[in-house]
Amino acid sequence: MFNAVLAFKDYNVIKGIWGSPWVGMKYFNLFFHNPVFGTLLKNTLFISLYLLAAGFPIPIILALALNEVKSGRFKRVVQLVTYAPYFISTVVMVSIIMLFLAPNLGIVNMILGSLGIDSINFLGNPNMFRSVYVWSEVWQSAGYSAVIYLAALAGVDPSLYEAARVDGASRLQKIWNVDVPGILPAAVIILILNVGNVMSIGFEKIYLLQNPLNTTTSEIISTYVYKIGLLNANYSFATAVGLFNSVINLILLVTVNFAAKRLSKNSLW
């Protein structure tokens, strides 16, 4: 981690990291004044906020719905199946996306075709990229994320449910007044962690989903760091970009944590 000083130096292979001359903020300035800066920042934020908007509430809804089901077997089956995609590797996940969304023979376009809709080149269309990324991510991780909420729901005091029943609460009222407060602490913690990761969304999947047609919306900070740093061997510049990313993340995390502490008394520390 101390090698991060590289961001403030002019890296020279022969002199090594510590021997290279200091250049202060040169690479940060270079990055901020680079035309890609705006695009990268916008893409990174757009994708992760979209993911947060879809990926945060859906597991909660799933857990609340599962909690209403009293039949043990149905509940177990739904849980087992929705949890399973989590174990598919990124590489396989991306290839599944590609097979399913292929322009002519992908199953999705075949279904659209039978409904009389023209085939869509999902991965070649920059406007579709975010949705493809976000919804496949939700597909893969909703069941996994729901587990924490289910556990929180299992820990709700049963006497609260009895009281709600005696008071004649409907199911919906019971969910809203008993279940939701019950999972709120867990939800706040997870929200904090998610916001703290806003700038570091999965490099692995986006990098694999990228193609020349969709880079206008799919190039994010971490893929850019990889390309500039390791593929073009521009170490100092890439380190500066990466460091910028980390600092933003830390600031976001601390801010959200502070806000959460104020508003709901739940926080990471």
Next chain:
Amino acid sequence: MAGVKQKIRESYGDRIFLVCIYVFLAIILAVTLYPLIFIVSSSFSSPSAVSGGRVWLWPVEATLIGYKSALQNSQIVTGYANSIFYTAFGTLISVALTTMIAYPLSRKTFFGRSGLMMFIVFTMLFSGGLIPTYLVVKAVGLIDTRWALLLPNAIWVWQVIIARTFFSTSIPDELAEASEMDGCSDLRFIWNVVLSLSKPILAVLALMYAVGQWNAYFDALIYLKTNDLFPLQLFLRSILIQNANSGGLNAGQIADTQQLLALMKYSIIVVSSLPVLIVYPFVQRYFVQGMLIGSVKG
């Protein structure tokens, strides 16, 4: 609202609501399950059925040809062997190191433990980034060796937190004191008492590390250059995503190569995800347990 009799009955609205919930869950179930079934069905179908888009739900013209050509592919075989090696050794190293760091941190008598813990958690929240990490690995001389996949990511901070929480809640200090009174050395205490009491947490750690190691490709992508060292995921990337020409097809098949490749992708997906997906239903509760321990105190 509910008619008040001896037992409170469900109201009409509630029953409709419950039906809606069941429908909602059934839709989710179908949406999750269908792609999985489709992949498995495709992998058992004939090349022409897959390329012609005739597979909808069940295998069409069932055959094992996709699997045959997948298993004849030299890259898949090499990758499989390498991945088994990385998963086995990586898990062993990771679990050992995680236990070794988490146990001392769980003891109240350990000097400077909160400082050390803060330092460890800080690395989770803030990292130097890709390039500095890469340069360290390079300076240590691990580039393009098997160690590059085993050591740099051997310890996940999250796992340390889980293990530490477990050790500090389920192994009371009194137990350590009692053993000390009986003349048990610290090392023997860890080996005989702590580890045998911690089997559940060791299982959680091992499973999480093993799945992580099996599915990882990024470290291999940046640290490895020699094909012989590649884990399965990296070969999968070149076959499935980059459509690289793959070895193992004989001359007679060339006419059907295109069709066969399409089929083979499905078979390869199944073959490569199989180890994890088969084991997972049996060990699901360990994963759930792991997440819960971790979430008790983040």
